[in-house]
Amino acid sequence: MASIDITDVRKAYGAVKILHGVDLTIQDGEFVVLVGPSGCGKSTLLRMIAGLEDISAGEIKIGGKRVNELDPKDRDIAMVFQSYALYPHMTVAGNMSYSLRLRKTAKEKIAKAISGAAEKLSLTPLMERRPKALSGGQRQRVAMGRAIVRKPKAFLFDEPLSNLDARLREHMRGEIKKLHQDLGATSIYVTHDQIEAMTLADRIVAMNAGIVQQVGSPLDLYDRPANLFVAGFMGSPAMNMFEGVYRVANGGSVELAQGIVVPLAGPASTADGTKVTLGIRPEHVVVGKDLAGGLAAEIDLVEPTGFGTILHSRAFGRDVKAFSLERGLAERGDTVSVSFPVERIHLFDTASGSRIG
Amino acid sequence: MTRPKRLVATVAHRAAILCYVVFALFPLFWLLKVSVTPNDLLYSEGVRLWPSRTVFDHFDFVLRHSDFPLFFRNSMIVSLSTAFIVTILASLGGYAMSRFTFRGKFWIVGLMLLTQMFPLVMLIAPIFKILSPLGLTNSLSGLILVYVAFNVPFATFLMQSFFDGIPKDLEEAAMIDGATRFMAFRQIILPLTLPGMAATLGFVFTAAWSELLFALMLISGVDASTFPVGLLSFVSKFSVDFGQMMAAGVLALIPACLFFFFIQRYLVQGLTAGAVKG
Ligand SMILES: Nc1ncnc2c1ncn2[C@@H]1O[C@H](COP(=O)(O)OP(=O)(O)O)[C@@H](O)[C@H]1O
Ligand SMILES: [Mg+2]
Numbered sequence: 001m002a003s004i005d006i007t008d009v010r011k012a013y014g015a016v017k018i019l020h021g022v023d024l025t026i027q028d029g030e031f032v033v034l035v036g037p038s039g040c041g042k043s044t045l046l047r048m049i050a051g052l053e054d055i056s057a058g059e060i061k062i063g064g065k066r067v068n069e070l071d072p073k074d075r076d077i078a079m080v081f082q083s084y085a086l087y088p089h090m091t092v093a094g095n096m097s098y099s100l101r102l103r104k105t106a107k108e109k110i111a112k113a114i115s116g117a118a119e120k121l122s123l124t125p126l127m128e129r130r131p132k133a134l135s136g137g138q139r140q141r142v143a144m145g146r147a148i149v150r151k152p153k154a155f156l157f158d159e160p161l162s163n164l165d166a167r168l169r170e171h172m173r174g175e176i177k178k179l180h181q182d183l184g185a186t187s188i189y190v191t192h193d194q195i196e197a198m199t200l201a202d203r204i205v206a207m208n209a210g211i212v213q214q215v216g217s218p219l220d221l222y223d224r225p226a227n228l229f230v231a232g233f234m235g236s237p238a239m240n241m242f243e244g245v246y247r248v249a250n251g252g253s254v255e256l257a258q259g260i261v262v263p264l265a266g267p268a269s270t271a272d273g274t275k276v277t278l279g280i281r282p283e284h285v286v287v288g289k290d291l292a293g294g295l296a297a298e299i300d301l302v303e304p305t306g307f308g309t310i311l312h313s314r315a316f317g318r319d320v321k322a323f324s325l326e327r328g329l330a331e332r333g334d335t336v337s338v339s340f341p342v343e344r345i346h347l348f349d350t351a352s353g354s355r356i357g
Numbered sequence: 358m359t360r361p362k363r364l365v366a367t368v369a370h371r372a373a374i375l376c377y378v379v380f381a382l383f384p385l386f387w388l389l390k391v392s393v394t395p396n397d398l399l400y401s402e403g404v405r406l407w408p409s410r411t412v413f414d415h416f417d418f419v420l421r422h423s424d425f426p427l428f429f430r431n432s433m434i435v436s437l438s439t440a441f442i443v444t445i446l447a448s449l450g451g452y453a454m455s456r457f458t459f460r461g462k463f464w465i466v467g468l469m470l471l472t473q474m475f476p477l478v479m480l481i482a483p484i485f486k487i488l489s490p491l492g493l494t495n496s497l498s499g500l501i502l503v504y505v506a507f508n509v510p511f512a513t514f515l516m517q518s519f520f521d522g523i524p525k526d527l528e529e530a531a532m533i534d535g536a537t538r539f540m541a542f543r544q545i546i547l548p549l550t551l552p553g554m555a556a557t558l559g560f561v562f563t564a565a566w567s568e569l570l571f572a573l574m575l576i577s578g579v580d581a582s583t584f585p586v587g588l589l590s591f592v593s594k595f596s597v598d599f600g601q602m603m604a605a606g607v608l609a610l611i612p613a614c615l616f617f618f619f620i621q622r623y624l625v626q627g628l629t630a631g632a633v634k635g
Binding site: 071073083 | 524526527529530531532533534535536537540545548549
């Protein structure tokens, strides 16, 4: 096991810049999830750590040792690919033992290592099968097995679950977390799925357009998103965002469309008249009849999820989403009252996107 | 579709395939037929499907009293060498084309395409001029050299398409598992490309086996003649010895058939690779 230090790492393909200077330190044994929309450079960063892509500028250290110039085989990392990349002409056992055979490990040691891994992943009855004769979930487990048979310095995962159906994905998510708690291995996990990121990570690194947006614990990112991107990306249904103007009067408030004024918990660190964006998560929007300080809203869509209900409504000329665990709160066409509790409001500077309160 | 309709469609489909197979195989059948027809019946019986009497005299003559065994041996040497050399070169080249970007790649591809554009007839004289002072005319090595040169570009493109069909992830996984790029190529990629290599091998072998133009122009002595040239020796100024010529033709088919018999297992996979994922 080892720590990984990434210092001002950049990547460009010719004139096209993909990564614009990433700084990140991953502690020994930590499980870090890189999350961001498709095309933001997550895989590129992971592949640079693995040694599959050249590093245009900056430095990557694994276990304190600079690896920029090392071939993948000399970095002692293991990687699980989205496509699983199982060797089609080898059996499950052959796939899992390949790395050990390359290292000329003794036969008995190999047998022990792969039977141990097979046990952990319930692959024992499948050892003599070819990948072609396995289901998607089994292939995924073989890919995991191939990574854990040798004890590498770090595990890299590139969207390992995205080819599985929803149920299996949820199951494997749990398996991966258990495996990590078992092995305590330094892991970097790439995904575009924020639920996977939230549930698996010790720390999340949110990326967009080749720039790290925020690094923190899952609940940090959820409760105090550093900017509009993170606020909008984390959480489903997504956070409500309303553009308005900051007012210093009355201890800080935001003037929204149609002259609606929403009070804040306290003054924000910005000047009167600044364009701001008010954010509030759907589950924090209060829906009721004649709420004190509530805004009139007309319900135009009701989505029951079983677990709760998503209410889409229209207020002050804007769409307002609310999520409630209660059922039968309102029907389509009802006029209700919605309110935004001050302690739940996120405030961002619209121009820079940064959080200001 | 209703049942009878589907039946009609199936029958029509099979009938169309049958027509094609008959059309494609008829010349081969005729070759065989003439090769076993005695000379005196060749013209008298005209277009009968099978002669009233069959003999193996022509085969006997070709094998024992003509230079055909020598031609045959020459053809074997030339075709096998060409096929193996081209397949090895094309595999290495095709892998590079498929996986690497390098300076001048665009121009190399362009140049390789260019070589495929000229009718070979145009090139015979200059090639003769080049090979002659090197002592490579009238020799099997010279012929192999020319065949290799002319088959490598197409074979490289063919191999490239087979490599393109193998995900890059596989060798990347191997390299992370601890292999060098060459080991990943040899242990992971090559075994998966065997069907493609068999297809290339078969393609080049047949091309070299039946090549006539260069064989005719670059070789003048009997010692280094290949069998297509030898076949022509049955055509004399006054007559064509059809029986012996066809017997030689049948014999010439045997190695090609055997060759394809051995590689067909890979060939079918190779020709359908990419059609099925997984
Ligand atoms: N070999 C390449 N040449 C040029 N651009 C590339 C190459 N590989 C990836 N890119 C670009 O880099 C960006 C980031 O890709 P990637 O890291 O795969 O994103 P993701 O976050 O979805 O994993 C994408 O816009 C992609 O088009
Ligand atoms: Mg990716």
